Amino acid sequence: MLEAPLPGGRGSVEPVRVSAASILLAEPRPQGSGMTKLAEIILVVLLTASLAIGLVPGASYSHQNRDITAAAPSLKFPLGTDDLGRDRLTRLLYATRISMLLAATAAAATIALAFLIGGLAGYYGGLCDRLIASILDLMLSLPWLFLLLAVRALLPLNASPVTSLIATYAMMAAVGWAAPARIVRAGVRNFRHSEFVLQARAQGCPETRVLLRHILPNLRPVLVAQFWTAIPVFILAEANLGFLGLSASDPFPTWGTLLKELQSPLLLRPEAFAPAVAIAVSLLCFKLITPWGGSQV
Protein backbone atom coordinates (compact mmCIF):
# COMPACT_ATOMS: atom_id res chain seq x y z
CA MET A 1 0.00 0.00 0.00
CA LEU A 2 1.19 3.50 -0.77
CA GLU A 3 0.63 6.48 1.40
CA ALA A 4 0.26 9.88 -0.16
CA PRO A 5 -0.96 13.24 1.02
CA LEU A 6 -2.99 15.11 -1.51
CA PRO A 7 -2.45 18.81 -2.07
CA GLY A 8 -5.20 20.85 -0.56
CA GLY A 9 -5.51 22.00 3.03
CA ARG A 10 -2.71 24.29 4.15
CA GLY A 11 -0.55 22.63 6.76
CA SER A 12 -2.79 19.67 7.56
CA VAL A 13 -1.96 16.87 5.17
CA GLU A 14 -4.35 13.94 5.02
CA PRO A 15 -2.64 10.71 3.98
CA VAL A 16 -4.48 8.83 1.27
CA ARG A 17 -4.01 5.09 0.91
CA VAL A 18 -3.59 3.96 -2.66
CA SER A 19 -2.66 0.44 -3.70
CA ALA A 20 -0.02 0.07 -6.41
CA ALA A 21 -2.40 -1.89 -8.67
CA SER A 22 -5.08 0.76 -8.34
CA ILE A 23 -2.73 3.28 -9.89
CA LEU A 24 -3.14 1.56 -13.23
CA LEU A 25 -6.52 -0.08 -12.88
CA ALA A 26 -8.89 1.84 -10.63
CA GLU A 27 -9.22 5.11 -12.51
CA PRO A 28 -12.92 5.93 -12.88
CA ARG A 29 -14.05 4.98 -16.37
CA PRO A 30 -16.46 7.08 -18.40
CA GLN A 31 -19.98 6.50 -17.32
CA GLY A 32 -23.18 6.04 -19.12
CA SER A 33 -23.15 5.96 -22.89
CA GLY A 34 -24.50 2.83 -24.53
CA MET A 35 -21.61 2.69 -26.98
CA THR A 36 -19.12 2.67 -24.12
CA LYS A 37 -20.92 -0.17 -22.41
CA LEU A 38 -21.10 -2.10 -25.70
CA ALA A 39 -17.35 -1.55 -26.19
CA GLU A 40 -16.64 -2.84 -22.69
CA ILE A 41 -18.79 -5.92 -23.31
CA ILE A 42 -17.05 -6.65 -26.64
CA LEU A 43 -13.61 -6.37 -25.05
CA VAL A 44 -14.61 -8.63 -22.15
CA VAL A 45 -16.09 -11.20 -24.58
CA LEU A 46 -12.97 -11.10 -26.77
CA LEU A 47 -10.65 -11.53 -23.82
CA THR A 48 -12.78 -14.25 -22.21
CA ALA A 49 -13.00 -16.21 -25.47
CA SER A 50 -9.26 -15.90 -25.96
CA LEU A 51 -8.61 -17.19 -22.45
CA ALA A 52 -11.25 -19.93 -22.67
CA ILE A 53 -9.86 -21.40 -25.91
CA GLY A 54 -7.08 -22.97 -23.83
CA LEU A 55 -9.73 -25.06 -22.03
CA VAL A 56 -11.20 -26.51 -25.23
CA PRO A 57 -9.78 -30.02 -25.76
CA GLY A 58 -7.77 -30.33 -28.97
CA ALA A 59 -7.73 -26.59 -29.67
CA SER A 60 -4.08 -25.92 -30.38
CA TYR A 61 -2.56 -23.03 -32.28
CA SER A 62 0.18 -25.27 -33.68
CA HIS A 63 -1.77 -28.45 -34.57
CA GLN A 64 -1.49 -29.06 -38.31
CA ASN A 65 -4.20 -30.91 -40.24
CA ARG A 66 -2.06 -31.90 -43.18
CA ASP A 67 -5.03 -33.27 -45.15
CA ILE A 68 -7.05 -30.02 -44.91
CA THR A 69 -4.68 -27.20 -45.86
CA ALA A 70 -5.96 -23.79 -46.95
CA ALA A 71 -9.55 -24.97 -46.47
CA ALA A 72 -12.55 -22.68 -46.87
CA PRO A 73 -14.76 -21.91 -43.82
CA SER A 74 -16.82 -24.88 -42.65
CA LEU A 75 -18.70 -25.99 -39.56
CA LYS A 76 -15.57 -27.62 -38.17
CA PHE A 77 -13.30 -24.69 -39.06
CA PRO A 78 -15.46 -21.52 -39.04
CA LEU A 79 -12.60 -19.39 -40.43
CA GLY A 80 -11.05 -22.17 -42.51
CA THR A 81 -7.45 -23.36 -42.21
CA ASP A 82 -4.14 -21.81 -43.21
CA ASP A 83 -1.57 -23.20 -45.65
CA LEU A 84 -0.27 -25.59 -42.96
CA GLY A 85 -3.75 -26.84 -42.07
CA ARG A 86 -3.97 -24.96 -38.75
CA ASP A 87 -7.39 -23.83 -37.56
CA ARG A 88 -7.62 -20.09 -38.22
CA LEU A 89 -10.23 -19.39 -35.51
CA THR A 90 -8.16 -21.11 -32.81
CA ARG A 91 -5.07 -19.22 -33.89
CA LEU A 92 -7.01 -15.95 -33.97
CA LEU A 93 -8.23 -16.47 -30.40
CA TYR A 94 -4.74 -17.35 -29.16
CA ALA A 95 -3.42 -14.31 -31.03
CA THR A 96 -6.03 -12.13 -29.30
CA ARG A 97 -4.84 -13.41 -25.93
CA ILE A 98 -1.16 -12.87 -26.73
CA SER A 99 -1.54 -9.49 -28.43
CA MET A 100 -3.88 -7.98 -25.84
CA LEU A 101 -2.17 -9.25 -22.70
CA LEU A 102 1.37 -8.58 -23.90
CA ALA A 103 0.40 -5.12 -25.20
CA ALA A 104 -1.03 -4.34 -21.74
CA THR A 105 2.10 -5.70 -20.04
CA ALA A 106 4.35 -3.67 -22.36
CA ALA A 107 2.20 -0.60 -21.70
CA ALA A 108 2.58 -1.07 -17.93
CA ALA A 109 6.35 -1.47 -18.34
CA THR A 110 6.60 1.60 -20.54
CA ILE A 111 4.64 3.69 -18.04
CA ALA A 112 6.90 2.49 -15.20
CA LEU A 113 9.94 3.46 -17.27
CA ALA A 114 8.36 6.80 -18.19
CA PHE A 115 7.66 7.52 -14.52
CA LEU A 116 11.20 6.62 -13.53
CA ILE A 117 12.90 8.72 -16.20
CA GLY A 118 10.37 11.57 -16.40
CA GLY A 119 10.14 11.62 -12.60
CA LEU A 120 13.90 11.92 -12.17
CA ALA A 121 14.07 14.74 -14.72
CA GLY A 122 11.12 16.63 -13.26
CA TYR A 123 12.08 16.14 -9.63
CA TYR A 124 15.80 16.88 -9.73
CA GLY A 125 15.75 19.47 -12.54
CA GLY A 126 19.01 21.17 -13.56
CA LEU A 127 21.57 19.18 -15.53
CA CYS A 128 19.71 15.90 -15.04
CA ASP A 129 16.56 17.47 -16.50
CA ARG A 130 18.41 18.98 -19.46
CA LEU A 131 20.18 15.71 -20.22
CA ILE A 132 16.98 13.67 -20.07
CA ALA A 133 15.12 16.31 -22.11
CA SER A 134 17.74 15.98 -24.85
CA ILE A 135 17.40 12.19 -24.84
CA LEU A 136 13.61 12.60 -25.04
CA ASP A 137 13.97 14.94 -28.02
CA LEU A 138 16.20 12.43 -29.75
CA MET A 139 13.85 9.52 -29.05
CA LEU A 140 10.85 11.51 -30.23
CA SER A 141 12.58 12.70 -33.38
CA LEU A 142 12.86 9.20 -34.84
CA PRO A 143 9.83 7.55 -36.43
CA TRP A 144 8.61 4.79 -34.14
CA LEU A 145 8.40 2.14 -36.77
CA PHE A 146 11.92 2.76 -38.05
CA LEU A 147 13.30 2.58 -34.51
CA LEU A 148 11.41 -0.65 -33.84
CA LEU A 149 12.52 -2.11 -37.16
CA ALA A 150 16.15 -1.35 -36.44
CA VAL A 151 16.03 -2.69 -32.90
CA ARG A 152 13.94 -5.78 -33.71
CA ALA A 153 16.24 -6.73 -36.59
CA LEU A 154 19.11 -7.08 -34.13
CA LEU A 155 17.83 -10.42 -32.86
CA PRO A 156 19.78 -13.46 -34.04
CA LEU A 157 18.38 -15.30 -37.03
CA ASN A 158 17.85 -18.44 -34.93
CA ALA A 159 16.02 -16.76 -32.02
CA SER A 160 13.41 -19.09 -30.50
CA PRO A 161 9.71 -18.19 -30.94
CA VAL A 162 9.36 -17.32 -27.23
CA THR A 163 12.44 -15.09 -27.36
CA SER A 164 11.21 -13.30 -30.47
CA LEU A 165 7.77 -12.80 -28.91
CA ILE A 166 9.11 -11.41 -25.64
CA ALA A 167 11.76 -9.36 -27.42
CA THR A 168 9.17 -7.72 -29.70
CA TYR A 169 7.05 -6.46 -26.81
CA ALA A 170 10.06 -5.65 -24.60
CA MET A 171 11.43 -3.49 -27.40
CA MET A 172 8.12 -1.71 -27.82
CA ALA A 173 8.16 -0.98 -24.08
CA ALA A 174 11.79 0.15 -24.27
CA VAL A 175 11.13 2.47 -27.21
CA GLY A 176 7.70 3.82 -26.24
CA TRP A 177 8.54 5.57 -22.96
CA ALA A 178 9.64 8.91 -24.43
CA ALA A 179 6.22 10.51 -25.03
CA PRO A 180 4.72 9.56 -21.63
CA ALA A 181 8.01 10.49 -19.89
CA ARG A 182 7.72 14.03 -21.22
CA ILE A 183 4.20 14.32 -19.77
CA VAL A 184 5.28 12.79 -16.44
CA ARG A 185 8.24 15.19 -16.31
CA ALA A 186 5.89 18.16 -16.65
CA GLY A 187 3.58 16.71 -13.98
CA VAL A 188 6.38 16.07 -11.49
CA ARG A 189 7.75 19.58 -12.06
CA ASN A 190 4.37 20.95 -11.06
CA PHE A 191 4.39 18.98 -7.82
CA ARG A 192 8.04 19.57 -6.96
CA HIS A 193 7.40 22.84 -5.14
CA SER A 194 3.93 22.05 -3.84
CA GLU A 195 3.28 22.38 -0.13
CA PHE A 196 2.88 18.69 0.64
CA VAL A 197 6.20 17.84 -1.00
CA LEU A 198 7.99 20.68 0.81
CA GLN A 199 6.45 19.52 4.09
CA ALA A 200 7.49 15.92 3.49
CA ARG A 201 11.05 16.99 2.66
CA ALA A 202 11.18 19.28 5.70
CA GLN A 203 10.21 16.33 7.88
CA GLY A 204 13.25 14.44 6.57
CA CYS A 205 11.44 12.16 4.17
CA PRO A 206 13.96 10.54 1.78
CA GLU A 207 13.73 11.67 -1.84
CA THR A 208 12.77 8.23 -3.13
CA ARG A 209 9.92 8.07 -0.64
CA VAL A 210 8.74 11.56 -1.63
CA LEU A 211 8.73 10.51 -5.27
CA LEU A 212 7.09 7.13 -4.77
CA ARG A 213 4.68 7.79 -1.91
CA HIS A 214 3.74 11.41 -2.35
CA ILE A 215 4.13 12.37 -5.99
CA LEU A 216 3.31 9.05 -7.71
CA PRO A 217 -0.26 8.77 -6.34
CA ASN A 218 -0.96 12.34 -7.44
CA LEU A 219 0.16 11.52 -10.94
CA ARG A 220 -2.34 8.67 -11.13
CA PRO A 221 -4.71 10.27 -13.69
CA VAL A 222 -1.78 11.08 -15.99
CA LEU A 223 -0.30 7.59 -15.71
CA VAL A 224 -3.65 5.88 -16.21
CA ALA A 225 -4.39 8.00 -19.29
CA GLN A 226 -1.00 7.15 -20.76
CA PHE A 227 -1.43 3.45 -19.95
CA TRP A 228 -4.79 3.17 -21.73
CA THR A 229 -3.42 5.15 -24.68
CA ALA A 230 -0.30 2.99 -24.95
CA ILE A 231 -2.20 -0.32 -25.33
CA PRO A 232 -3.75 0.43 -28.76
CA VAL A 233 -0.49 2.05 -29.88
CA PHE A 234 1.39 -1.16 -29.08
CA ILE A 235 -1.27 -3.34 -30.70
CA LEU A 236 -0.97 -1.32 -33.91
CA ALA A 237 2.83 -1.30 -33.77
CA GLU A 238 2.94 -5.08 -33.35
CA ALA A 239 0.49 -5.50 -36.23
CA ASN A 240 2.72 -3.44 -38.52
CA LEU A 241 5.88 -5.23 -37.36
CA GLY A 242 4.22 -8.62 -37.80
CA PHE A 243 3.18 -7.68 -41.29
CA LEU A 244 6.81 -6.94 -42.12
CA GLY A 245 7.85 -10.31 -40.65
CA LEU A 246 9.52 -8.80 -37.58
CA SER A 247 7.20 -9.91 -34.79
CA ALA A 248 6.93 -13.31 -33.08
CA SER A 249 8.09 -16.23 -35.18
CA ASP A 250 6.05 -19.34 -35.95
CA PRO A 251 4.22 -21.16 -34.44
CA PHE A 252 3.22 -18.35 -32.02
CA PRO A 253 0.21 -16.48 -33.37
CA THR A 254 -0.13 -12.74 -32.81
CA TRP A 255 -2.42 -10.39 -34.68
CA GLY A 256 0.57 -9.11 -36.65
CA THR A 257 1.84 -12.55 -37.69
CA LEU A 258 -1.68 -13.61 -38.71
CA LEU A 259 -1.98 -10.51 -40.89
CA LYS A 260 1.18 -11.60 -42.70
CA GLU A 261 -0.94 -14.27 -44.41
CA LEU A 262 -2.52 -11.50 -46.45
CA GLN A 263 0.73 -11.17 -48.37
CA SER A 264 0.22 -14.59 -49.91
CA PRO A 265 -2.04 -14.25 -52.97
CA LEU A 266 -3.20 -17.88 -52.65
CA LEU A 267 -4.53 -17.31 -49.14
CA LEU A 268 -6.11 -13.96 -49.87
CA ARG A 269 -9.77 -14.71 -49.09
CA PRO A 270 -12.27 -12.68 -47.08
CA GLU A 271 -11.77 -14.82 -43.95
CA ALA A 272 -8.05 -13.99 -44.03
CA PHE A 273 -9.01 -10.42 -43.11
CA ALA A 274 -10.44 -11.64 -39.75
CA PRO A 275 -7.33 -10.53 -37.79
CA ALA A 276 -7.59 -7.04 -39.34
CA VAL A 277 -11.24 -6.90 -38.27
CA ALA A 278 -10.30 -8.10 -34.76
CA ILE A 279 -7.65 -5.39 -34.48
CA ALA A 280 -9.99 -2.69 -35.77
CA VAL A 281 -12.84 -3.74 -33.45
CA SER A 282 -10.65 -3.97 -30.36
CA LEU A 283 -8.95 -0.63 -31.05
CA LEU A 284 -12.33 0.95 -31.63
CA CYS A 285 -13.46 -0.43 -28.26
CA PHE A 286 -10.31 0.88 -26.57
CA LYS A 287 -10.93 4.29 -28.09
CA LEU A 288 -14.54 4.29 -26.93
CA ILE A 289 -13.75 3.30 -23.35
CA THR A 290 -10.79 5.67 -23.06
CA PRO A 291 -12.18 8.97 -21.80
CA TRP A 292 -9.20 10.83 -23.24
CA GLY A 293 -10.00 9.61 -26.74
CA GLY A 294 -6.75 7.71 -27.33
CA SER A 295 -5.88 10.15 -30.07
CA GLN A 296 -2.21 9.16 -30.01
CA VAL A 297 -3.12 5.95 -31.83
Add this chain to the structure above:
Amino acid sequence: MRRHLGKIVRQFAALLATAAIGGFLAAALVRNGPGFEADERDLDARLNDGSRAAIRAEHEERRDVVRGYLHQMRAMLHGDFGTSYSLQRPIGELIAARLPVTAQLMAIGVGGGWMLAFALALAAVLWPAVSRTVGALSTIALCLPSAALAIFMFVAGGPVRAIIALVLFPRLFDTLHNLFQAAYERPHVLTARAKGVTGPGILFHHILPICAPELLALAGISVVMAFGVAIPVETLCDLPGLGQLAWKAATARDLPLLVVMTLMITLLTQFCNTAANWLTREEQAC
Protein backbone atom coordinates in the same frame (compact mmCIF):
# COMPACT_ATOMS: atom_id res chain seq x y z
CA MET B 1 19.96 40.74 -37.13
CA ARG B 2 23.12 39.44 -35.43
CA ARG B 3 20.99 37.94 -32.62
CA HIS B 4 18.83 36.17 -35.21
CA LEU B 5 21.93 34.86 -36.97
CA GLY B 6 23.34 33.58 -33.67
CA LYS B 7 20.08 31.80 -32.95
CA ILE B 8 20.04 30.19 -36.38
CA VAL B 9 23.63 28.98 -35.97
CA ARG B 10 22.85 27.55 -32.51
CA GLN B 11 19.73 25.79 -33.80
CA PHE B 12 21.66 24.40 -36.74
CA ALA B 13 24.46 23.13 -34.50
CA ALA B 14 21.93 21.51 -32.15
CA LEU B 15 20.24 19.90 -35.15
CA LEU B 16 23.51 18.44 -36.43
CA ALA B 17 24.59 17.29 -32.98
CA THR B 18 21.29 15.49 -32.36
CA ALA B 19 21.51 13.78 -35.75
CA ALA B 20 25.14 12.75 -35.11
CA ILE B 21 24.26 11.31 -31.69
CA GLY B 22 21.27 9.51 -33.21
CA GLY B 23 23.48 8.01 -35.90
CA PHE B 24 26.06 6.88 -33.36
CA LEU B 25 23.41 5.32 -31.11
CA ALA B 26 22.01 3.43 -34.11
CA ALA B 27 25.50 2.19 -35.02
CA ALA B 28 26.29 1.14 -31.44
CA LEU B 29 22.91 -0.56 -31.08
CA VAL B 30 23.25 -2.53 -34.30
CA ARG B 31 26.89 -3.41 -33.66
CA ASN B 32 26.18 -4.74 -30.16
CA GLY B 33 22.98 -6.56 -31.08
CA PRO B 34 23.11 -10.35 -30.56
CA GLY B 35 22.34 -11.00 -34.22
CA PHE B 36 24.96 -8.70 -35.73
CA GLU B 37 27.51 -11.45 -36.42
CA ALA B 38 24.84 -13.67 -38.02
CA ASP B 39 25.06 -13.70 -41.78
CA GLU B 40 22.69 -15.66 -43.96
CA ARG B 41 25.50 -16.18 -46.48
CA ASP B 42 27.03 -18.58 -43.91
CA LEU B 43 24.20 -20.98 -44.74
CA ASP B 44 25.01 -20.95 -48.45
CA ALA B 45 26.37 -24.44 -49.19
CA ARG B 46 28.08 -23.24 -52.39
CA LEU B 47 30.62 -21.12 -50.47
CA ASN B 48 34.00 -22.67 -49.71
CA ASP B 49 36.13 -22.08 -46.61
CA GLY B 50 37.95 -19.19 -48.26
CA SER B 51 34.73 -17.31 -49.00
CA ARG B 52 33.49 -17.94 -45.46
CA ALA B 53 36.76 -16.59 -44.08
CA ALA B 54 36.35 -13.49 -46.27
CA ILE B 55 32.84 -12.94 -44.85
CA ARG B 56 34.20 -13.28 -41.30
CA ALA B 57 36.98 -10.80 -42.13
CA GLU B 58 34.30 -8.40 -43.37
CA HIS B 59 32.64 -8.67 -39.93
CA GLU B 60 35.99 -8.08 -38.19
CA GLU B 61 36.37 -4.81 -40.10
CA ARG B 62 33.08 -3.60 -38.64
CA ARG B 63 33.90 -4.61 -35.03
CA ASP B 64 35.15 -1.23 -33.72
CA VAL B 65 32.00 0.88 -33.77
CA VAL B 66 33.58 4.20 -32.68
CA ARG B 67 36.35 4.06 -35.27
CA GLY B 68 33.95 2.87 -37.94
CA TYR B 69 31.45 5.65 -37.17
CA LEU B 70 34.08 8.40 -37.14
CA HIS B 71 35.50 7.07 -40.39
CA GLN B 72 32.03 7.09 -41.96
CA MET B 73 31.28 10.62 -40.70
CA ARG B 74 34.58 11.89 -42.09
CA ALA B 75 33.84 10.29 -45.44
CA MET B 76 30.33 11.74 -45.43
CA LEU B 77 31.72 15.23 -44.95
CA HIS B 78 33.52 14.67 -48.24
CA GLY B 79 30.35 13.48 -49.93
CA ASP B 80 31.09 9.76 -49.67
CA PHE B 81 28.22 7.96 -47.94
CA GLY B 82 29.93 4.56 -48.14
CA THR B 83 28.77 1.31 -49.71
CA SER B 84 25.83 -0.81 -48.64
CA TYR B 85 26.98 -4.29 -47.50
CA SER B 86 23.74 -5.98 -48.44
CA LEU B 87 22.99 -4.26 -51.75
CA GLN B 88 26.65 -3.82 -52.82
CA ARG B 89 26.02 -0.34 -54.20
CA PRO B 90 27.10 3.16 -53.13
CA ILE B 91 24.63 4.47 -50.53
CA GLY B 92 24.49 7.92 -52.12
CA GLU B 93 23.42 6.31 -55.40
CA LEU B 94 20.77 4.20 -53.64
CA ILE B 95 19.32 7.25 -51.88
CA ALA B 96 19.35 9.39 -55.02
CA ALA B 97 17.51 6.68 -56.97
CA ARG B 98 14.86 6.13 -54.28
CA LEU B 99 14.33 9.68 -53.03
CA PRO B 100 11.92 10.75 -55.84
CA VAL B 101 9.62 7.77 -55.17
CA THR B 102 9.34 8.55 -51.45
CA ALA B 103 9.13 12.30 -52.04
CA GLN B 104 6.23 11.81 -54.44
CA LEU B 105 4.51 9.35 -52.12
CA MET B 106 4.91 11.64 -49.14
CA ALA B 107 3.83 14.75 -51.05
CA ILE B 108 0.62 13.01 -52.13
CA GLY B 109 0.15 11.54 -48.65
CA VAL B 110 0.78 14.70 -46.64
CA GLY B 111 -1.11 16.92 -49.10
CA GLY B 112 -4.05 14.54 -49.40
CA GLY B 113 -4.20 13.84 -45.67
CA TRP B 114 -4.18 17.54 -44.85
CA MET B 115 -6.84 18.41 -47.45
CA LEU B 116 -9.11 15.60 -46.26
CA ALA B 117 -8.62 16.33 -42.57
CA PHE B 118 -8.91 20.10 -43.01
CA ALA B 119 -12.09 19.94 -45.07
CA LEU B 120 -13.78 17.38 -42.85
CA ALA B 121 -12.73 19.07 -39.59
CA LEU B 122 -14.11 22.35 -40.85
CA ALA B 123 -17.32 20.67 -42.01
CA ALA B 124 -17.70 18.95 -38.63
CA VAL B 125 -17.38 22.29 -36.81
CA LEU B 126 -19.66 24.25 -39.16
CA TRP B 127 -22.36 21.60 -39.55
CA PRO B 128 -22.78 19.67 -36.29
CA ALA B 129 -25.08 17.23 -38.14
CA VAL B 130 -22.13 15.78 -40.06
CA SER B 131 -19.82 15.91 -37.06
CA ARG B 132 -20.83 12.49 -35.76
CA THR B 133 -20.52 10.77 -39.15
CA VAL B 134 -17.13 12.30 -39.89
CA GLY B 135 -15.96 11.56 -36.35
CA ALA B 136 -16.97 7.91 -36.71
CA LEU B 137 -15.20 7.70 -40.08
CA SER B 138 -12.05 9.14 -38.59
CA THR B 139 -12.19 6.79 -35.59
CA ILE B 140 -12.58 3.73 -37.82
CA ALA B 141 -9.68 4.86 -40.03
CA LEU B 142 -7.58 5.41 -36.91
CA CYS B 143 -8.12 1.81 -35.82
CA LEU B 144 -6.86 0.20 -39.03
CA PRO B 145 -3.22 -0.92 -39.17
CA SER B 146 -1.52 0.97 -42.01
CA ALA B 147 -0.04 -2.27 -43.36
CA ALA B 148 -3.49 -3.93 -43.58
CA LEU B 149 -4.85 -0.83 -45.28
CA ALA B 150 -1.99 -0.97 -47.78
CA ILE B 151 -2.66 -4.60 -48.63
CA PHE B 152 -6.41 -3.99 -48.88
CA MET B 153 -5.86 -1.08 -51.27
CA PHE B 154 -3.32 -3.11 -53.26
CA VAL B 155 -5.70 -6.08 -53.60
CA ALA B 156 -8.68 -3.88 -54.41
CA GLY B 157 -6.66 -2.22 -57.17
CA GLY B 158 -7.04 1.19 -55.53
CA PRO B 159 -4.47 3.99 -55.64
CA VAL B 160 -1.68 2.73 -53.34
CA ARG B 161 -0.14 6.21 -53.36
CA ALA B 162 -3.19 7.49 -51.47
CA ILE B 163 -2.66 5.16 -48.49
CA ILE B 164 -0.49 7.61 -46.56
CA ALA B 165 -3.23 10.22 -46.91
CA LEU B 166 -5.79 7.76 -45.51
CA VAL B 167 -3.53 6.89 -42.59
CA LEU B 168 -2.66 10.53 -41.83
CA PHE B 169 -6.21 11.85 -42.13
CA PRO B 170 -7.59 10.54 -38.80
CA ARG B 171 -4.43 11.49 -36.93
CA LEU B 172 -4.75 15.08 -38.18
CA PHE B 173 -8.53 15.25 -38.02
CA ASP B 174 -8.82 15.01 -34.22
CA THR B 175 -6.36 17.84 -33.61
CA LEU B 176 -7.75 20.07 -36.37
CA HIS B 177 -11.32 19.51 -35.21
CA ASN B 178 -10.45 20.48 -31.62
CA LEU B 179 -8.49 23.52 -32.81
CA PHE B 180 -11.27 24.81 -35.07
CA GLN B 181 -13.93 24.08 -32.46
CA ALA B 182 -12.06 26.16 -29.85
CA ALA B 183 -11.35 28.95 -32.36
CA TYR B 184 -14.98 29.21 -33.53
CA GLU B 185 -16.12 29.54 -29.91
CA ARG B 186 -13.93 32.58 -29.23
CA PRO B 187 -15.92 35.75 -28.41
CA HIS B 188 -14.50 37.87 -31.24
CA VAL B 189 -15.35 35.15 -33.77
CA LEU B 190 -18.89 34.95 -32.41
CA THR B 191 -19.16 38.74 -32.65
CA ALA B 192 -17.89 38.72 -36.23
CA ARG B 193 -20.42 36.05 -37.16
CA ALA B 194 -23.20 38.00 -35.44
CA LYS B 195 -22.22 41.05 -37.47
CA GLY B 196 -22.70 39.03 -40.64
CA VAL B 197 -19.14 38.21 -41.65
CA THR B 198 -19.37 35.33 -44.11
CA GLY B 199 -17.78 31.84 -43.87
CA PRO B 200 -14.56 32.45 -45.89
CA GLY B 201 -14.06 35.83 -44.19
CA ILE B 202 -14.27 34.22 -40.76
CA LEU B 203 -11.95 31.39 -41.81
CA PHE B 204 -9.21 33.47 -43.40
CA HIS B 205 -9.30 36.55 -41.16
CA HIS B 206 -10.15 35.07 -37.77
CA ILE B 207 -9.76 31.27 -37.55
CA LEU B 208 -6.54 30.58 -39.47
CA PRO B 209 -4.52 33.38 -37.81
CA ILE B 210 -5.55 32.05 -34.38
CA CYS B 211 -4.68 28.45 -35.23
CA ALA B 212 -1.54 29.18 -37.29
CA PRO B 213 1.09 28.25 -34.64
CA GLU B 214 -0.55 24.90 -33.91
CA LEU B 215 -1.13 24.21 -37.62
CA LEU B 216 2.54 24.84 -38.38
CA ALA B 217 3.66 22.53 -35.57
CA LEU B 218 1.24 19.86 -36.79
CA ALA B 219 2.58 20.24 -40.34
CA GLY B 220 6.08 19.42 -39.08
CA ILE B 221 4.87 16.36 -37.20
CA SER B 222 2.80 15.13 -40.15
CA VAL B 223 5.92 14.86 -42.38
CA VAL B 224 7.57 12.58 -39.82
CA MET B 225 4.37 10.56 -39.42
CA ALA B 226 4.19 10.20 -43.21
CA PHE B 227 7.68 8.73 -43.34
CA GLY B 228 6.73 6.24 -40.62
CA VAL B 229 3.79 5.11 -42.74
CA ALA B 230 5.90 5.04 -45.92
CA ILE B 231 7.98 2.15 -44.52
CA PRO B 232 5.23 -0.52 -44.49
CA VAL B 233 3.49 0.94 -47.55
CA GLU B 234 6.60 0.85 -49.74
CA THR B 235 7.63 -2.55 -48.41
CA LEU B 236 4.27 -4.18 -48.99
CA CYS B 237 3.45 -2.50 -52.28
CA ASP B 238 7.01 -3.05 -53.57
CA LEU B 239 7.62 0.65 -54.22
CA PRO B 240 11.37 1.26 -54.51
CA GLY B 241 11.58 4.19 -52.11
CA LEU B 242 13.48 5.16 -48.96
CA GLY B 243 10.96 3.39 -46.68
CA GLN B 244 11.68 0.09 -48.41
CA LEU B 245 15.41 0.85 -48.19
CA ALA B 246 15.09 1.45 -44.42
CA TRP B 247 13.36 -1.92 -44.05
CA LYS B 248 16.01 -3.67 -46.13
CA ALA B 249 18.80 -2.01 -44.13
CA ALA B 250 17.23 -3.11 -40.84
CA THR B 251 16.54 -6.70 -41.86
CA ALA B 252 19.99 -7.15 -43.46
CA ARG B 253 21.76 -5.49 -40.47
CA ASP B 254 23.48 -3.27 -43.02
CA LEU B 255 25.37 -0.99 -40.62
CA PRO B 256 26.54 1.81 -42.99
CA LEU B 257 23.12 2.02 -44.63
CA LEU B 258 21.33 2.00 -41.26
CA VAL B 259 23.56 4.80 -39.95
CA VAL B 260 22.94 6.94 -43.04
CA MET B 261 19.18 6.27 -42.90
CA THR B 262 19.06 7.15 -39.18
CA LEU B 263 21.03 10.35 -39.77
CA MET B 264 18.77 11.30 -42.65
CA ILE B 265 15.53 10.61 -40.78
CA THR B 266 16.75 12.40 -37.64
CA LEU B 267 17.82 15.40 -39.72
CA LEU B 268 14.47 15.48 -41.53
CA THR B 269 12.55 15.30 -38.24
CA GLN B 270 14.72 17.84 -36.47
CA PHE B 271 14.53 20.16 -39.47
CA CYS B 272 10.71 19.93 -39.58
CA ASN B 273 10.46 20.52 -35.81
CA THR B 274 12.92 23.42 -35.86
CA ALA B 275 11.21 25.03 -38.86
CA ALA B 276 7.80 24.64 -37.19
CA ASN B 277 9.17 26.15 -33.94
CA TRP B 278 10.67 29.10 -35.83
CA LEU B 279 7.57 29.79 -37.84
CA THR B 280 5.44 29.45 -34.71
CA ARG B 281 7.62 31.96 -32.86
CA GLU B 282 7.57 34.37 -35.80
CA GLU B 283 3.79 34.01 -36.03
CA GLN B 284 3.36 34.68 -32.31
CA ALA B 285 5.73 37.69 -32.53
CA CYS B 286 3.53 39.17 -35.26
